[in-house]
Amino acid sequence: MSVPFSKMHGAGNDFVVFDGVSRPIQLTPQKIRRLADRHFGIGCDQVLLVERPTTAGADFRYRIFNADGGEVEQCGNGARCFVRFVRDKRLTAKDEIAVETLAGMIYPRLEADGDVSVNMGVPRFEPAEVPFEAAVRENVYDLEVDGRIVKASILSMGNPHAVQLVPDVDAAPVNTQGPQIERHPRFPRRVNAGYMQIVDRRHIRLRVYERGAGETLACGTGACAAMVAGRQRGLLDDKVEVKLTGGTLRVSWAGEGQPVWMTGPAITVFEGTIDLEKL
Numbered sequence: 001m002s003v004p005f006s007k008m009h010g011a012g013n014d015f016v017v018f019d020g021v022s023r024p025i026q027l028t029p030q031k032i033r034r035l036a037d038r039h040f041g042i043g044c045d046q047v048l049l050v051e052r053p054t055t056a057g058a059d060f061r062y063r064i065f066n067a068d069g070g071e072v073e074q075c076g077n078g079a080r081c082f083v084r085f086v087r088d089k090r091l092t093a094k095d096e097i098a099v100e101t102l103a104g105m106i107y108p109r110l111e112a113d114g115d116v117s118v119n120m121g122v123p124r125f126e127p128a129e130v131p132f133e134a135a136v137r138e139n140v141y142d143l144e145v146d147g148r149i150v151k152a153s154i155l156s157m158g159n160p161h162a163v164q165l166v167p168d169v170d171a172a173p174v175n176t177q178g179p180q181i182e183r184h185p186r187f188p189r190r191v192n193a194g195y196m197q198i199v200d201r202r203h204i205r206l207r208v209y210e211r212g213a214g215e216t217l218a219c220g221t222g223a224c225a226a227m228v229a230g231r232q233r234g235l236l237d238d239k240v241e242v243k244l245t246g247g248t249l250r251v252s253w254a255g256e257g258q259p260v261w262m263t264g265p266a267i268t269v270f271e272g273t274i275d276l277e278k279l
């Protein structure tokens with residue numbers, strides 16, 4: 001049975017998006033891996049499935065599957081593409097949408113210039129969210145990797161992040177050390193490994209080795225986590241431009257207990273149909 005999909009990206013982090021509202025769509029981990037495969041499938045970092053909400057007050061439920069087939073709690077670039085998708089598919093006429101995710105509610109908003117802003121919720125540091133005591137100052141922890149100690153800010157944007165400060169992202173060991181951090185024994189649900197270079201108090205450069213996807217051209221929750229980490233260390237102001245390989249995101253955070261806002265592009269590249277039974 002052929003199913004329509006949209007191929008989309010947010011700053012180069014790319015997605016295959018399905019409408020599970022108009023008709024139910026069943027996706028298994030094996031089918032997700034095939035869909036995400038850049039040779040045997042369509043190719044993407046994550047697959048997004050839009051569904052009817054299961055909680056009162058939500059307009060939609062939005063499910064996120066990494067290229068490795070695992071379902072995860074949150075995806076920032078995906079949330080922006082979700083808004084573009086439901087508006088273009090006329091599944092809603094709202095500008096601000098209440099969206100249910102595994103990490104709780106988020107509230108993305110379509111801006112007049114076509115960009116999308118997302119209230120990504122309050123960053124979390126407690127042990128239930130990250131497997132470290134939150135007593136450490138600025139949430140910077142020692143991680144032993146390859147016999148050496150690396151210092152990383154550990155926090156959750158609904159999904160777990162370990163963010164390091166590096167002098168030059170171009171020279172950062174994203175694809176050698178990143179996989180080791182992703183699967184570090186201190187992270188029972190694995191983790192997204194961020195490498196942040198501070199340009200000045202309002203500009204950072206960032207690369208992320210994503211849990212379940214590898215290095216992506218952009219990571220929205222990673223951009224939020226990096227900005228929070230930098231701000232907690234007293235190195236960043238409350239509004240920051242995050243330059244990633246695939247584009248630039250704008251992140252703002254007023255501080256402890258406040259939500260993080262992220263703004264950036266959401267692009268539909270092409271539409272297609274695919275027979276999921278043949279995958």
Ligand SMILES: N[C@H](CCC[C@H](N)C(=O)O)C(=O)O
Nearest residue numbers: 075076077159210211220221
């Ligand atoms: N790899 C992430 C999910 C996608 C996040 C990223 N694509 C974003 O834009 O936030 C994780 O396993 O938590």
